[in-house]
Amino acid sequence: MEKFTIDGIVIRTSVTGEADRIAWVLTRDRGIIRAFAKGARGTKSRLHGGTSLFAYCNFSFTEKNNAYNISEAQVKEVFFDLRKSMETLTLAQYFCEVIAKAIPEKCYEEVYLRLLLNSLHLLCKSDKHELLIKSVFELRLVSVAGYMPSVVACENCGEYLTDIMYFNCQTGELFCSSCGKQHLLPAVPSSVVSAMRHICFSDFSKIFSFELPEDMLLLLNRLTENYLRSALGQEFKLLSYLSEINKY
Numbered sequence: 001m002e003k004f005t006i007d008g009i010v011i012r013t014s015v016t017g018e019a020d021r022i023a024w025v026l027t028r029d030r031g032i033i034r035a036f037a038k039g040a041r042g043t044k045s046r047l048h049g050g051t052s053l054f055a056y057c058n059f060s061f062t063e064k065n066n067a068y069n070i071s072e073a074q075v076k077e078v079f080f081d082l083r084k085s086m087e088t089l090t091l092a093q094y095f096c097e098v099i100a101k102a103i104p105e106k107c108y109e110e111v112y113l114r115l116l117l118n119s120l121h122l123l124c125k126s127d128k129h130e131l132l133i134k135s136v137f138e139l140r141l142v143s144v145a146g147y148m149p150s151v152v153a154c155e156n157c158g159e160y161l162t163d164i165m166y167f168n169c170q171t172g173e174l175f176c177s178s179c180g181k182q183h184l185l186p187a188v189p190s191s192v193v194s195a196m197r198h199i200c201f202s203d204f205s206k207i208f209s210f211e212l213p214e215d216m217l218l219l220l221n222r223l224t225e226n227y228l229r230s231a232l233g234q235e236f237k238l239l240s241y242l243s244e245i246n247k248y
């Protein structure tokens, strides 16, 4: 039996037994661990809070024959303010669902945990627009997962920037105002192209540091969401729920 402790955040839970819980934990550098938490649904259990959705903890795991148990969960952050609105809560759940589907198998990079923690912190505390947080999360995530779009220059002629460019959400290719006209693609103003480049290429500490007016954020959000669905080849049921409950 192996014992180890590691930081991680609960991205999904399910119930089992009379009072037990199964938690999917995105760990710092061991990918996603699916673990059994005995008695964790009991309100007096010392594992109750630490194995709830969005709990960020220092976990103690035991592992035997690829089956994991949680023996301790020292809570560092519970992201309580995610519950401030149904939209915020659903967005946070969507981030967790995307993470679960996007991480390549046996991928032990820390960047996924950092991206999720930063996104959840901003949803809780900042006055940043939720669409900005969502677009950054989506585009940076697919980029680090191996699907970075080709947004450096026009795919056809190499032109760096024109007032209007065109983005193919299926292939991740960008075209200038001349080359893009022949394709039936969404027109993208240069400010949104610059935002996409910023999200893909800037230092991790700066990825959320830009501003766009709300109409441009709406466009950016449509592009990043469609590109993510296409790149991952997945549909996310929470997205249709989000578009039903929010005003966008």
Ligand SMILES: [Zn+2]
Pocket (backbone or CB within 6 Å): 154, 155, 156, 157, 158, 159, 175, 176, 177, 178, 179, 180
């Ligand atoms: Zn061109």
